Amino acid sequence: MNYTDTFTIYTRWFNSYINHFLETHPDLYENIELKADHSRKVHDEIIGIAKNLKLNEEGTFLAETIGLFHDIGRFKQYVKYKTFSDSKSQNHAELGVEVLKENNLLKNLAEEQKEIIYKSILNHNRAEIEPDINPKVIFFSKLIRDADKLDIWRLITEYYLIKEEKENKTIELELPDTDEITDEVYHAIMNRKVILKESMKTLNDFKLLQIAWLFDLNFEYSVQRLYEKKYLEKILKTLPQNNKVNQVKTLVDSYFKESSIKNQLLIIDTL
Ligand SMILES: [Fe+2]
Numbered sequence: 001m002n003y004t005d006t007f008t009i010y011t012r013w014f015n016s017y018i019n020h021f022l023e024t025h026p027d028l029y030e031n032i033e034l035k036a037d038h039s040r041k042v043h044d045e046i047i048g049i050a051k052n053l054k055l056n057e058e059g060t061f062l063a064e065t066i067g068l069f070h071d072i073g074r075f076k077q078y079v080k081y082k083t084f085s086d087s088k089s090q091n092h093a094e095l096g097v098e099v100l101k102e103n104n105l106l107k108n109l110a111e112e113q114k115e116i117i118y119k120s121i122l123n124h125n126r127a128e129i130e131p132d133i134n135p136k137v138i139f140f141s142k143l144i145r146d147a148d149k150l151d152i153w154r155l156i157t158e159y160y161l162i163k164e165e166k167e168n169k170t171i172e173l174e175l176p177d178t179d180e181i182t183d184e185v186y187h188a189i190m191n192r193k194v195i196l197k198e199s200m201k202t203l204n205d206f207k208l209l210q211i212a213w214l215f216d217l218n219f220e221y222s223v224q225r226l227y228e229k230k231y232l233e234k235i236l237k238t239l240p241q242n243n244k245v246n247q248v249k250t251l252v253d254s255y256f257k258e259s260s261i262k263n264q265l266l267i268i269d270t271l
Pocket of ligand 1: 125
């Protein structure tokens with residue numbers, strides 16, 4: 001079977017898997033649909049990056065599969081625990097790999113392909129990618145981490161626009177929406193460091209964590225796409241307008257500037 005046919009089977013399986021959850025848990029429709037839509041859109045984002053990097057047919061297939069299935073553990077997690085917070089429930093990436101294995105979904109793939117898919121899924125929500133002797137594992141983990149971030153930025157910026165009318169505490173990981181910004185979180189972002197989930201105490205901290213993902217992007221294409229979509233500007237607008245937030249704005253602006261200069265130099269270099 002070729003890659004296109006195999007991926008068509010995966011898409012059909014994914015759709016029927018989601019339908020099963022929607023039918024058995026109609027009361028949880030909204031958040032099941034939210035994660036299904038996110039999975040499909042991460043698949044679209046990862047194709048964008050794959051095209052930009054001119055991946056071959058196998059590489060594109062692996063990227064698409066990881067994109068579509070990276071959050072397949074979310075559905076079991078949500079119906080069982082009614083939360084998307086891993087610390088309050090279970091690691092959804094590990095749960096996802098279990099789901100794929102239980103359903104024997106990747107049975108036709110080579111061992112190395114399965115390993116790349118499973119390990120990339122496990123790496124997608126870690127604070128950092130786990131070292132691996134296979135460079136392909138690292139590469140595909142980088143791809144999914146960028147694609148996932150790009151679509152979460154889309155999802156949350158759309159959500160913040162309608163939050164007043166339609167609050168969804170699950171998206172906010174049930175964090176309190178107060179004016180506070182935790183010092184540890186603020187210092188991490190100002191030092192261009194990725195913020196650890198454990199240090200978040202408020203919704204503002206979560207917003208800063210998502211802004212700091214900027215420093216964890218792996219491909220110039222992703223930085224460019226983030227810049228064009230203005231996601232960070234949109235998140236910044238929802239934060240209290242104080243000195244700390246202004247400092248973060250300045251930092252984000254200068255990071256984008258540096259990155260576009262780097263990019264231009266890269267282009268000049270390759271001319
Ligand atoms: Fe995830």
